[in-house]
Amino acid sequence: MLSEVLAMQPNAIPIDADLFSLGLHSFSAAKLVSRLCDKFKIPKFPIKVIYDSPTVIDLATVIDGHDGETTSSLLSYSEDFEKICKALPTSFPPRRQLKAKRTYFLTGATGFTGLFILRDLMLRREYDVAKVICLVRGSSVVACTQRLFASAAEYGIDTSSWIVEGSESNLEVLQGDLGLDHFGLDDSIWKRMTDEIDIFLANGALVNLALDYSSIRAPNVGGCLTAIRMCTTKHLKALTFVSSMGVYNTAVYKARSAAGLPILEDDDLEDARTGLTIGYLQSKWVSEKIIMWMANLGMPCNIVRPCHISGDSTTGAVSNDDYFWRYTLGFMEMGLFPNKNTALQWVTVNYTAAVCIAAAVAAATGSSQEFSEVVYNVVPSSSMSWTEYLQVLQYYGYDLKLVPIDTFCKHLSSNEVELSQDVLQFRDYYHADMSEDDPPPKCDGRNAQFLLTRHHPWERDIMPLQRSLDDETIGRCIAYMVAIGFMPPPSVYEPSRSDENKRKLPSICVAPRNGSTVPRRSVILR
Template identity: 30%
Template sequence: EFLGRTDTQTKIRGYRIELGEIETTLQNHPAIANAVVIADQSRPGDPRLIAYLITRAEAISREDLNTHLLASLPHYMLPATYVFLDKLPLTAHGKVDRQALPSPDEQQRRSAPYEAPQTKVEREVAQAFGESLGIERVGRNDDFFELGGNSLLIARVGAILAGLYGVDLPLPLLFTQPTVEGVAGTIELFWKGGYQGLQDSRDPATMLSEIQLDPDIKPDGLPMADIMDPSGVFLTGATGYLGIFILEQILEQTSADVHCLVRASSPENAIDRLKRTAETFKVDWDEKFRTRVKPVVGDLSEPRFGLSEKAFTDLAGKIDSIYHNAALVNFVWPYSVLKGPNVYGTVEVLRLACTTKVKIVHFVSTIDVLVGSHMPRPFLEDPLPQLPPHVPFSYPQTKWISEKIVELAKERGVPTTIFRPSIMMGHTETGACHQTDYILVGLRGFLELGILPEYDEVLNCTTVDYASKTFVHITMQEKSIGEIFHLWNVDAIPTMATYDWVRSYGYEFEVVPFSEAVERARRVSPGHPIYPLLPVLFLYESGEAGLPMRWDDHLKLDPRLECAHTLSAQEGTDITAPDIDEKWMHDSLSFLIERGQLKPPSAIKLLAGSAEGQRR
């Protein structure tokens, strides 16, 4: 039976959600005449949001609806499924009869024509898709993500297929082609050649075809903008964790107006999104923000960000420098899903840099282009080789390709800088953390299991205020043009050194081997906070996440070599990396508890006591 909750509030994966707020936002879309949103509880432990829509004459896609919602709502308030109806069922009193709403029909979710699975493996993969998504009939050409798949559901499909075939593969590899036919083909290739056979099929040379920059993106004949004293700056990713602090530092260190690209339904909604991000991470939205932040409503993955040619050209005339920080960061989704915003978005940023006048592009990459491609240490601040030693998994693959595209632009005469940050966690004054960072998700989930895993790797993270201040400072130095900089802590510590600080905060736990921690995580229900991290844990188990950065190996090299350009740029300033110590950890934990993203020690103890009582 398919029944939704009739109250207006629900809780999904730890987030409290106001259903009426989603309905109102949907109804503000010009194509939507009416909307009803429910929390489907038909699968125990795995509630999901379903939106029932009455549309006007014009058609609207799932992607358009998600973009509209993300303009004013957080990601966890996106419906898993949209159902389009001719009319809503009503009670005798004229109110929506929520219990009479139909179960989502798979054909309403499908963009490709239905074609039946052809082989036994395809049929079983289709069944796994359907079981996870709550769809009765799935075709061989159906894309898992177009049908409503997300990081939680892809983990469930992976578990089903691992049980069926013993195919315990990293999900970005298993879902390289996220259709039924594509996943079945990967399984069959695994049967023929094993894991090594799959690895051998991933020729690094295939990445070369992705490194392309339109021939018309070039600075030839254009005047140079005032890149060292900009009056206008273009910033992407300002609604993210690092992005809001980059925005703060640009306002602090320059006098420029900052034009922020934001997915929104209007400039007012864009400003609201930026304000909410600032509030979330305790950034003071003061006079500088109110007068100098200029919203640009657009989408990174669209040509010209979805702007008209005139609007794009007008924007280009106002900009002297570009800070490209935005990316879709996901360690589970395949390259095909991440390519649009991460690779095409970089191309469109470079197009803006070569329109009207030549602008400098400051590109934010990631340490994972080195770790994920199995580059040997020390990690030097050098351009990437033509081909990686190992094809990185999906997210760092998009960043590798984007770096190479930025290099192409540099060769054509576009001034650039590239920054490779490592993990950023905490703020020296507020403790502000990115709540969905995989390390913190793991901490939250494992603590509820009463364990933390043995993990003999380097923790070279730094605080977000240090990273953003250093980043913007370097971009304002002329000698930085054309260089690459690493943003991480040269005074790294062993990851397990932080466990004593977690204990001194009041948490009780047992340290267990990593393999045992993963095995315990496998046994949790989908509603457990560790469940969404399972694909990342499998990624690390397989070695696909990259070569281990062992503490013993770290002690054999001079980490200052890995940040030589950054350290040189800091000379003569008061910018120094803060200590990663007990206070840093306690401030971070306090922030997470305050934001409701981590249970306090007392609640964890009650949880452990309840579990012990149930076992007895």
């Protein structure tokens, strides 16, 4: 088991050596915990145990006594949910008549997905948006506002129509923190929010795979509970919670996927009550169960559950913190491509943002309850195999050789190839992830599809929605990363040579990285 996770021979792993000195890291530690739980039927084994017991001997001792104090004293995420339910409100204030122009409260607005939700809300002002209020962490309101606009500039988002001051203001930035009581807002602002807002979009979370549930509970679960408190004070408001497809990351759901059985959107997540080993995913499970509980009591709330979120299909903008694009950068620098058997399931960020907004509107107007829709799985219209992805990269002129996974990992570990710092930071992740061939969950996404036909008014008029990343969209994303200097240009494409099996990367527009108010420049890639 350890040899697979570390990509080492069993006899090369000393039983008294610190596993982190042998290449274990937060990502592979999470995979190790998952396999230990499945193998030894351990219901409570938080990742913190690996950090506290980082040798084979220490882990064996913990496993032998897993019913004892070491694991039972740690906070169980499912038990925590049961305790939380006892303190949740059971009655709500009346709903006020929904205004034609609504005020949205958005968390996580400086993140990749949050910025595109904000972009689309501001585009939608002519329909039903009066104002968007964003909760942002920072040292002051000014610093938070600067952070929000700078983050938008990173992805070429036009902020010229965002007005934060005066009577025409359509955007308000609040200094706050998800993990604090009342989000850290003072009493006067909190009371104003409970009266002013109509719809709450809970997109923010602390994402850290190394933290256990207890360490990540305050911002993630506590933030969800504070959102519910805001939405059930003074008048009842709609709440949409943005989660993750990772809540299906248990042996039971993996077995379903392996058997070709789809996971329906009305699944109650009871098969993930145990088996989730990453604190972040445990916090998402608890928050989802809380939202389901509140929906059953009659609160207007729902859940958006995306799979892997990638680039914007219209501009090619992607987050260069996305591990998959860092993987791709590593492939390009090594000239090698691993022969994996799993499928790639990713959705565009603009499609995800549209589903989030449509779900919020559905909760506010009551249509989600009418159609028994509480969960919206955001899944691609089609998946892509790793081999097909290689063909796309070759199509755009990247000279990559398909090799077995073990060959790829050996080259990655050697010092023969000079790798950039962006790749070196993720090198350990390759070893754990390249050997993982678990199929992605087969999830039903009909609720989300049906939702957009009712609540996405500009689908044909302003920006056509594209769910999956096809050849053209991947090319646009790579062109964006080449333009900002994150990826090298194609190495073998020659514009003077006619080759139907090769083509140039698409032309794109990229906003300057130092501010979004400067006119955009066109970047033509040769």
